[in-house]
């Protein structure tokens with residue numbers, strides 16, 4: 345816990361109203377969207393300017409106090425969960441849009457600005473912000489930068505790193521730096537590229553310059569229903585093989601469809617289908633109809649039961665809501681669930697989904713699949729009941745085996761949710777000791793005292809500046 349002197353020092357920087365340290369109130373910050381593990385911070389502080397963030401970090405650096413940045417807390421790998429009683433630096437009060445330059449397609453926002461609000465603010469000018477995580481109505485752009493977040497439309501348009509051109513960042517020593525360039529590529533090492541996706545371990549992002557895009561002239565949205573999940577998976581690879589790059593290509597399996605149809609976003613999916621593909625194509629008015637026809641052709645060649653074009657905006661919105669609200673909808677059929685996030689080559693979709701079904705049987709837990717199929721980015725949602733600790737253990741084991749499967753087929757342990765604490769042990773499954781040491785040395789350059797979000801991403805103490813992570817020892821129940 346913080347001593348009285350530190351509490352007073354922090355209050356001097358941000359004001360009394362911007363510091364929480366009462367145990368009852370900081371309890372709300374004991375986890376993020378990864379709820380399988382919890383631990384409390386020593387305090388939560390709400391700076392309102394870059395200068396305040398810098399003064400806070402300088403104080404923590406001088407006094408050896410560990411800290412971590414936090415946005416909306418929707419992260420799914422535990423990146424914003426304290427592991428060493430860190431002080432949480434919440435960026436939610438830095439939530440302004442600082443400037444919009446329509447002529448040059450740029451916007452500058454503070455880190456606590458909510459992703460969807462950017463598109464809403466610029467829509468009347470015919471613009472939008474492309475990265476669209478399903479959590480976009482609440483997650484912050486600062487959190488997106490830290491996680492290098494993806495989303496449904498990242499298949500064609502690229503993930504966060506492709507849309508951030510410059511940032512202001514407070515380093516773990518308290519120094520304020522500007523990385524990247526508003527226009528053109530920065531000369532020298534790509535330090536912006538290093539910070540994007542670093543999960544809040546290399547500093548605190550306090551200002552972000554992003555690209556904004558003109559809305560496409562025409563958008564067509566198709567919903568394809570399949571009797572067999574293999575046919576849906578094969579369709580995804582076939583579309584890309586045909587040279588079609590949809591703006592989005594999302595898949596939901598039977599269990600997911602059942603859950604969303606029980607939610608507020610009831611589409612009325614037939615009970616006996618195994619999978620749905622939500623496919624969107626966009627571009628110039630003149631060509632989009634032809635591409636949509638090609639999509640129908642590929643689906644038909646893969647035994648689709650029906651494939652329909654959205655008749656109007658209301659139908660399109662409903663289809664998208666049923667996809668984007670699929671994670672929360674799983675709460676209708678299961679007390680708790682773990683969201684996994686692995687990447688595989690698209691061509692392995694059929695094989696990997698079969699294996700996931702086998703693992704689900706083996707561990708005796710239901711797994712719902714809803715994911716960015718076009719990117720090969722899987723999200724198996726593992727259903728369990730947290731009131732039964734043995735079930736939680738089985739869910740974690742099942743998740744771990746899915747991640748290993750992804751690596752074994754040539755993929756990766758995370759597509760967009762980050763490593764955080766959830767996948768920390770799996771870093772050693774993907775990388776050898778030399779790779780991990782190299783990453784650790786890089787981290788040390790930014791954070792020589794190891795105070796900035798310690799215990800995340802890298803599995804064991806790799807250098808003198810790094811703190812040891814907590815070890816979760818999971819054993820396979822003898823019945824499996």
Ligand SMILES: Cc1cc2nc3c(=O)[nH]c(=O)nc-3n(C[C@H](O)[C@H](O)[C@H](O)COP(=O)(O)OP(=O)(O)OC[C@H]3O[C@@H](n4cnc5c(N)ncnc54)[C@H](O)[C@@H]3O)c2cc1C
Nearest residue numbers: 415416417418419423478484486487490493494544549760
């Ligand atoms: C229902 C649901 C659907 C989701 N769908 C998607 C999806 O489609 N695609 C996707 O990519 N993710 C998705 N996510 C995961 C999550 O929303 C993203 O990772 C998001 O970017 C996290 O943003 P946040 O503001 O909530 O960050 P937080 O959870 O608060 O923090 C995430 C990480 O970023 C760091 N961080 C936060 N702010 C800063 C900052 N200003 N500077 C430096 N580091 C910082 C934190 O330390 C932490 O490590 C989903 C989550 C939920 C709950």
